[in-house]
Amino acid sequence: MPGGHSQTLRPFLWCAERLYPDTEIVSRTHEGRTRHTYAEYADRTAQLANALDEHGIERGDRVATFCWNHTRHFETYFGVPSTGAQLHTINPLLPDEHIQYIVDDADDEIVFVDPSLAGKLAGAAEGAEEFADVDFVVMGSTEIDELDATPYEEFIADQSTEYDWPELDGDQPAGLCYTSGTTGKPKGVEYTQSMLWSHTMASQTPQGIPMEDADVVMPVVPMFHVNAWGMPFTATAAGAKHVYPGPSPDPADLAALIEEEGVTISAGVPTVWLGLREHIAEGNDVDLSTLDTVIVGGAAAPQSLIEWYDDRGVEVLHAWGMTELSPIGTVSHLTSDLRDADYETQVDKRAKQGLVVPGLEFEVIDENGEEIPWDGEAFGELRIRGPWVTKEYFARPDASEDEFVDGWLKTGDVVTVDGDGYIQLVDRTKDVIKSGGEWISSVELENAIMAYDGVSEATVVGVPHERWQERPVAFVVPGDGVDREALVDEIQAGLHDDYPKWWVPDAVEFIDEVPKTATGKFSKKDLRERYADQSLVEGSVPEEDAPEQE
């Protein structure tokens, strides 16, 4: 199909520029806040596109970013793909060897880098042949010491604010994001124009994360991670005001942006919202009155978090997704049937990962290869397919058999589905704890433990065990001044009341911090490695000597 009629990103900006020319795009920077209107943004995006052409970037070439959330980064979101090039957002928190690997794998021509991240990038690039042909542009107006890089403002300065945008096909690669590689090498997920288009349109349905022109949208989820869950595109499609929190925002920075910019919708992993809660609990007075909705995803939203924000008039919308899904798959809206249900029933549903977004199909397959009944009890691996679900990994068309089957993406998530169709994630296939041949959901235990006062964060992992194959151990980050012994007793007793005896963790260990992956999720792998040679539990054995799993 010829472009112009295809499903591409460009019309979203075309519309915002014409209908909402004065609506703002705001960024927190080290030098204070910057403000641009959509009209100015569109001009600068055209300048960027012209500069890329002059630099020799052609259709299909890959252009990378190594940046926090800010307006210049957002300029690449439309400026790069709408020329026909492909935007590769790199996670700057990855280890150097992963960065080298993905720059090589993606064959990036140019990297746009933040001044505050230039040292990190220079470290990864130094002496690495993967970077031999890569040019750098630094996101600012002055040169920097760490890298030989053209300042962005100089890069675009003399360019025209008009650009002859090409007609692109929906199949044209527009984005690229590598999954964090918690298992093995990072895998590239390519987003075509039509995947991003359909993801945006599905986000804009009432069952997605809809926005309107009056909204003020603040993506805290990093723009290097699956396009900040697509929010910059959805906010543009809506003509909403954008607020970008800039480099490493802390809860006080977020609070200031919410209050002063009037943020109505924000999104981030649970740690972000737990952090803001703690900031307020410490006695900081934060006005949340404009904030209608926070989208919580990437990891399970604890029920206690949902209730805490409810009490302050902020709706937590729990969403589930994956890099492979551009990323949104389910959102936990209440169906109309449940709107009159009691609060407890409602929160129970909202704490699940939710209802599949229209446009996607899923099936859940148990250990015997059978589809599970929708009874909220039976569980199996979630498989999903649809217009914004990737069908293979970048540059690895043949190596994808474990992840894809008959057109379905195997998510690696173990779920139940209840009679109303709400999906609940019980675990990842690799984190589920198998004790005496039975499955224990580490996620459910974590949620239960995190509901106790005095628990700031908690995670549960299986340790190899001579008799039971695996036994659960809980790792808890205590709040300030907590009586640890009493807390352990309380948790153990509470879990005994609520769960089968064999679910109760054999040990509760206190740690200062739960190790996190480069995308801010709990890294159980780190904990397992750290404690591999310690016998935390009677009968536990080092990983390498562990009995075979059934």
Ligand code: ADP
């Ligand atoms: P990675 O797998 O590299 O951590 P992704 O961001 O693609 O990167 O992670 C997707 C996974 O994150 C999902 O498969 C799921 O296990 C987990 N996840 C995402 N959203 C949620 C959620 N709301 N609740 C629980 N787990 C979630």
